[in-house]
Amino acid sequence: MPRFDLSKLRSLFAPGPPTPVIGVDFGTRTLKCLQISGAENPTMLAAASLEVPDALLSDSFKRLDWQMQQLPALLKKSGFVGRRAACCVPTSMMFCKHLQLSLPETDPGAVVAGSVAEQLVCDPKALEVRHRIVAATNAGRSEVLAMAVGRGLVQRMLAGVKSAGLEMVALHPETLSMLRSFDPVTRRESDGEVTSLYLDIGASATRVVIAHGKEPVFIKSIGIGGATLDALIRDQLRCTLTEARAKRLAASAMTARPADGEQAARRPISGGATQVAARTGSPAIDAAMESEASSGKVVGDALSEASGEKESSPLTAVLERRSLAAPSGFTQVSEIVNDKPVHEAVEGLADEVAMCVRYHSALFPGRRVERVYFVGGESACGDIAAFVARKLRLQAHVADPLARIARTSQIKTPGVDLAKPQPGWAAAVGLCCGPTDL
Numbered sequence: 001m002p003r004f005d006l007s008k009l010r011s012l013f014a015p016g017p018p019t020p021v022i023g024v025d026f027g028t029r030t031l032k033c034l035q036i037s038g039a040e041n042p043t044m045l046a047a048a049s050l051e052v053p054d055a056l057l058s059d060s061f062k063r064l065d066w067q068m069q070q071l072p073a074l075l076k077k078s079g080f081v082g083r084r085a086a087c088c089v090p091t092s093m094m095f096c097k098h099l100q101l102s103l104p105e106t107d108p109g110a111v112v113a114g115s116v117a118e119q120l121v122c123d124p125k126a127l128e129v130r131h132r133i134v135a136a137t138n139a140g141r142s143e144v145l146a147m148a149v150g151r152g153l154v155q156r157m158l159a160g161v162k163s164a165g166l167e168m169v170a171l172h173p174e175t176l177s178m179l180r181s182f183d184p185v186t187r188r189e190s191d192g193e194v195t196s197l198y199l200d201i202g203a204s205a206t207r208v209v210i211a212h213g214k215e216p217v218f219i220k221s222i223g224i225g226g227a228t229l230d231a232l233i234r235d236q237l238r239c240t241l242t243e244a245r246a247k248r249l250a251a252s253a254m255t256a257r258p259a260d261g262e263q264a265a266r267r268p269i270s271g272g273a274t275q276v277a278a279r280t281g282s283p284a285i286d287a288a289m290e291s292e293a294s295s296g297k298v299v300g301d302a303l304s305e306a307s308g309e310k311e312s313s314p315l316t317a318v319l320e321r322r323s324l325a326a327p328s329g330f331t332q333v334s335e336i337v338n339d340k341p342v343h344e345a346v347e348g349l350a351d352e353v354a355m356c357v358r359y360h361s362a363l364f365p366g367r368r369v370e371r372v373y374f375v376g377g378e379s380a381c382g383d384i385a386a387f388v389a390r391k392l393r394l395q396a397h398v399a400d401p402l403a404r405i406a407r408t409s410q411i412k413t414p415g416v417d418l419a420k421p422q423p424g425w426a427a428a429v430g431l432c433c434g435p436t437d438l
Helices: 006-013 060-076 108-120 151-163 174-180 189-193 226-237 241-254 283-295 299-306 340-363 383-392 423-433
Strands: 022-026 030-037 043-051 084-089 095-101 127-136 142-150 167-173 195-201 206-212 215-222 371-375 396-398
Touching: 022 060, 022 174, 022 423, 030 060, 030 423, 043 060, 060 151, 084 151, 084 174, 084 423, 095 108, 095 215, 108 127, 108 142, 127 151, 127 215, 142 151, 142 215, 151 167, 167 174, 167 423, 174 195, 174 206, 174 215, 174 423, 195 340, 195 383, 206 340, 215 340, 226 241, 226 340, 340 383, 371 383, 371 423, 383 396
Parallel strands: 022 084, 084 167, 195 371, 371 396
Antiparallel strands: 022 030, 030 043, 095 142, 127 142, 195 206, 206 215
16 A cells, blocks of 8 residues: 655645735825735735825824725725734824933843833733833943833723734834834945934924934924824914915925926936935945035936946935936925915924034944935925924935835735835835834
8 A cells, every 4th residue: 555645645735835915004184005026126006095085183092993904895895915914103192301310231122021010100011011221321330311101091992903904013113103204315335424303294293213224223203293283383374284285385386396297307326226325335326426416417317427327336325216217306395385374383393403423423423324215195295394494404305115125016006006105105115124022
C-alpha cells in the first residue's frame, strides 16, 4: 500500500501570506481608508474617503463612533481585501507633551507615566503611555517626549473596528504615522543629519513635528486648523459652516498665481515623481535651488540645467505631484485669509510654529531646521501654507504622499480625486507601511 504524503495535505491547509493591512485614518473632516501592496514600489489596491457631517466636527467621540459605524459600507463598496487594519489615534484624543525629568536607569517609563498622570489628574493605570528621550539637559535631566492615550479609548476603538468586521493589528499616534510616510525621503543614513519641519494642517488643529532624519525630536499640536478659520468666516458673514468653507476655498482658488496654470511645458523629472531639493548634496543643484525663487525659473528647469543625470543626484527632499511638474511657487495668500479675524488666526498659527522652531534650536544648538513639508487636508488649498512659509522664511513644499504609489484605472476610489494632489493622506500611507505589533 503506497504511503500517503502528509506534507502535501498540510500545504493545502497552510495559511497563505497575510493580506496587506488596511490603513484607517479617523480624521476630523474625513474618514480615510487605504490599502497598498509592496514596499519598494508600492501599488494602490484600494482607497476611499467619507466626509464627516459638520454637526460632528466639534465632538471627537461622537465623530469617532459615527466613522466606525460607516466603516463596513465604505470598505465593501471600495474593493478592500482581508480584515487586517492599522489605525491611528486622532491627535485630538491624545496627550502629547515635552517634559524635563530626572529618569532612573531602571523603569524610566513608570516615572514618565506618573508625571503624565499627575498632569492629567488621573490614575496612571487608566493610561497607555509611550515616551522617547530626545535630549539631555542641564542638571542631569532628560528632555522627554511623552504621548498618552486613555485605555478606555483604546478598548473603544478595538471594539468599534471589530464590529466593522476588521482585526486591528496596529494602533499608532497620528503624528508618527504621518512621519512614517516620509521614510522614502529619509531612508539614507546621511539623512539623519538633516533637520526637517513637518506641518500637518488639518481641520481641527495643526500638528508640528520636527525630526532628525526619521527620528521625531519635537511634537506639538496647535489648536488652529481649517475649521477654526471657517468658524470665523461663518460668524462674520452669518452663514453656515459649509458655506463658509466653500467661500474660503473659492477665494484661495481665485487668488492662485496665473503662472501655476500656464506651466504645461514644465519639464518632469525622470522616474515618475518630480524631485525638488532644499539640500541635495550637489553644490550645482543647491545653487540652482537658491536662485530659483529670485529668477522666476521653474524648479524642474533649474534641476535639468544643473544636472544631466537626475536619477543619480543624491536628493534628500522630494515633492511628489501627480502632474509630474514642479510648482512655480506657493499660491498667494487669499483675500479671505487677509480678512482681519482670519488673518489674526493664521498669524497666530505662524507665531506658534516659529516658537516651536526656536524651542528646537535651544534644545539642539547648532542644528537648524533646513526644510519644511506641509501635509494635511488644509495644505491642499495653499493659502495657509503660503502664509506660514513666508513667515518662517524657509524653503517649503506641499507633499503628496499618494503620488509615489502606482495605481491602475480599475481600482475603486470613492471620495478620492486622484487627479489632484492629496496632502491629507500622509497618515494613511504611514499606517500601511508601519509595524503591525499590536
